Amino acid sequence: MLGALGLYWIISNTFLGRYYLREKRLALQDMYNVLNEAASEEEIGTEEFDQELLRSAGKENISLIVMDAESSTVKLHASDGSRIQNRMYDNLFDATPDYEDKDEIRSRYYVVSTLSEEEHFRVSIIYDSRMGMKTMELFGSLDDGCFCLLQTALESIENSSDIANRFMGYIGIAISLAGAVFALLLAGRITEPIRELTEISARMKKLDFSAKYKGNSKTEIAELGDNINELSEILEKTISELKTANAELKEDLHKREEIEEMRQEFLSGVTHELKTPLALIRGYAEGLADGIADDPESTEFYTEVIIDEAEKMNQIVTRLLSLNQLEFGKTEFTVVRFDIVGFIRGCLSSAGMLAQKKGIRVNMENRPPIYVWADEFWTEEVFMNYFSNAVNHCEGEKVIDIHFEEKQNCVRVTVFNTGKPIPAEAIPHLWEKFYKVDKARTREYGGSGVGLSIVKAIMDQMNQAYGVKNYDNGVAFWFELDTRTNVKGSA
Template sequence: GMVSKVDYLYPSMGNRTQQLNTQQLAKYVMFKQLGNIFDENYKLLEETDQYELFNVFDERIDSNYIELVGGITGDYWVYLRSNYESIRESAAISNEFLTYVGILVTILCVIIMIFLSNHYTKPILKLAQIAKKMENLDFDVRYKENRHDEIGVLGHSMNSLSDKLEQTISELKTANNELELDLQRRSEQEQMRQEFLANVSHELKTPIALIQGYAEGLQDNVNDDPESREFYCEVIVDEADKMNKMVKKLLSLNQLEFGNGQVHLEHFDLQQVVQSVLSSSEILFRQKEVTLSYDGDHPVYVWADEYMTEEVVMNYVSNALNHIDGEKIIEVKIVSRDGKARVSVFNTGKPIPEEDIDKIWSKFYKVDKARTREYGGNGIGLSIVKAIMEAHNQAYGVKNYDNGVEFWFELDEKTEN
């Protein structure tokens, strides 16, 4: 068609170089359209109703171009030409630029991933390890990082949870231990009760049998003479007296062992208590021809239960009288040392066998059963000593010598007011 308007033609470099009239432009366009059809250097790339796109080889400069020829709305025509190599170079530059950008973006992504891993992933894995150890009841591991974000809050919450779980489990273990000890105590008490009944039955069996036998003899008039009847009566009274003493001792021991016997601490002269016991036993010393050695000549004040202390001294002296032998010497001492007053009672005789040293404090235990029965012992005296001294929380014991045995106990010494 005809070109009705003159406009400017711009080459590919972008500068306006030539002004064409409408006839020149129409001739140029028609020439290009016809020339393109027959020129081998022109290759049609795309064709529409509005434009045609060619790949043109310019032999003069040995270069390819991209040309676009077509009409625009109205009476306008357009002709565009651009060097193909410049497009390639631009594309290559763009590709190279995009490659560098891609590498930089990849490096940046790796850095970001490492940062996120160190900042979030590793702490989360560490928290998972802490949770795993808590699952295995290991509460020693702690979250120690000082963070103020959500992970820090979670870590400190796990520390608090670990502390509470450890405390709760500790309380449960304590309760279980107490329950176990309580069950053990009940079992021991039941065993003690059974042993107590068995021992009491055994100890009472002999005197009851004797009393019954002699009483039946009196009833049946086995011996009519007064002397025999008096002998029978003496045996009955003696055995009844032994049973009475044993029952009293058992009641006293039972109160001490089960905490019913209260210790009344008071300030008293230990020397007077020992002297009183020895004076009351003087007739027994004479009967057995015992030589007594006691050098108590000055007051020794202690804090203790005076009645219980007297009972301990009495049991030690009685035990010495019952087991004395050889030279028949009983030596009683009171020694003050390091705030303690020690009372010791030594008697000549046979040492206690080493295998029996720890057993003599048990109820009804007798080293020499025949000898014990001979003097009427029942194996309770030393058990009472043990219970009294443990109620005072004081030391006591026994020591063997070549020519005898020494029993001792200690009390807290106090200066006289």
């Protein structure tokens, strides 16, 4: 309490006088601004403005006089009109000496100090030696060419309790606000670590361990924060290990499911594809056993059918096993550099008879060597699947075209055959195992529905592109091989 009173006394003695003078000066300047605005708008002579001016001047205890350029009084509000008129003439003729040069015989008024001197007005403290009192005066010019003088008495600080109380009220508010801010800062400093720990624990509950307590004080809260940080790291590490183990377990289960699915699909495919050959072999074998073939020619025919179907069964099983190994990734690929043009020409020399037997003309453009990086064995498997597929489905003009298109870093090999285009709805399923576009003509074409699946598996293993495109007069199957000179090794 004593401290508060001492603070009050110091503030009062230091700032109250300055504050009082400032309030008086601002009151005079405000009144001058009102007069100047009315003068510029030519309202200074209106009755309405006169009433408002009188009310404001009375409230602030201000006396005023306005004179025009001919020294005629335009407006006067003062209890002692002659006194303020004399002061107006003193200011007009700059006849007020400074207080240091006072001579009470020659002059009644002295300038104690000039508080403010602006372009159009000045504010001074004037001492009346006859009355023994000080007044504050504002002398200035208005926008309409008139001059004005505003006066207000300076009361003693002891008698200005209202101003003092108002001033101390402001000080009290300022102190209260400062105290409130200080209290908030102090409370925040205490509660902020607790809020931070609460937020960290909430994020940990959601398995978010990225947030860490950053306090470095030597308090119990900081120690708790360090323990939470350590707990967060342990939980994050443990959960990470569990997630890794869970992911590995899911991967193992997924692989087992894939293997089981592929095994069942393989068995289903083998059963489906061998059903027809087995039925034929059984039928013709029973015919031989029953003596239906009663002459050497019939016996030979029955025997050839049985041998042909057995060979087809062998081919089907072999191709299914190859496809199974490719899909499981158990097949080795040896990548070498070779001329694909000469390689395809060599394949056609041994397989061309398949086309000749069906009256098909095979065209291959005469190209210089194009060297690629690939596995020769599996490249031949891809081409022969395309070629045999073209032979089986070649119709119309009965032409097969082999085309090479060199592209950036690769060459595209295309096998085109004339005939009917593939139905649009069938194209997405061409690469599926055992899928056949025309199931009614399967035996006639000798297809097993596995060839294009083998092509897909081989090209996927070699990481190269492949595809099919319909034309109005036929179908083109294509595959691409790498031609870059810096590719070597084995897959």
